[in-house]
Amino acid sequence: MTERDYADAAAFRAELRLFLRRAEEAAREHGLTPRQHILLLMIAGAERQSSTVSGLVERLQLTQSAVTELVQRAEDAGFVTRTPSPTDGRVVDLRLTEEGERRLALVHDALGPERHQLKLLVERLDL
Numbered sequence: 001m002t003e004r005d006y007a008d009a010a011a012f013r014a015e016l017r018l019f020l021r022r023a024e025e026a027a028r029e030h031g032l033t034p035r036q037h038i039l040l041l042m043i044a045g046a047e048r049q050s051s052t053v054s055g056l057v058e059r060l061q062l063t064q065s066a067v068t069e070l071v072q073r074a075e076d077a078g079f080v081t082r083t084p085s086p087t088d089g090r091v092v093d094l095r096l097t098e099e100g101e102r103r104l105a106l107v108h109d110a111l112g113p114e115r116h117q118l119k120l121l122v123e124r125l126d127l
Contacts, residue, residue: 012121019114026110030103032079039070040079040104043094050093052085079103 027037042059043051051059056067071094074080079100085091096104 008121008124012118012125015118015121019111019118022114023107023111026107029110030106032103032107035070036074036077036079037104037107039074040096040100041108043080043096044101044104050095052091052093054091056094074100 023037024034027034032040038060039056042056043049046055046059053064053067053071056062056071057064060067062070071080071082075082078097081095081097082092083095085093
């Protein structure tokens with residue numbers, strides 16, 4: 001590793017932390033908690049824009065009970081719907097409501113400049 005490699009890695013790490021802080025602020029500005037924002041993002045970013053609690057446990061690296069509570073609160077807020085799986089009655093598919101999609105889009109748009117800056121820094125890293 002060279003001094004430049006460390007400098008680039010440090011700049012990326014600092015920018016990443018700023019991005020995470022700004023994402024939390026943007027979520028709150030649009031009526032979401034930071035965890036709700038991540039939940040909506042993971043559901044929207046999943047295959048077929050649908051997920052299960054088990055799938056979210058893996059993606060979010062949270063416990064089953066924490067994800068279940070998070071999903072329940074998002075459902076109560078009108079951001080997520082639950083639908084029984086057509087192939088397995090024990091599984092519930094999670095999807096965003098129109099309101100969930102709208103709020104996620106607002107946060108995503110608000111973070112455009114920060115995503116662009118991160119992309120530039122990632123391209124400078126020696127992977």
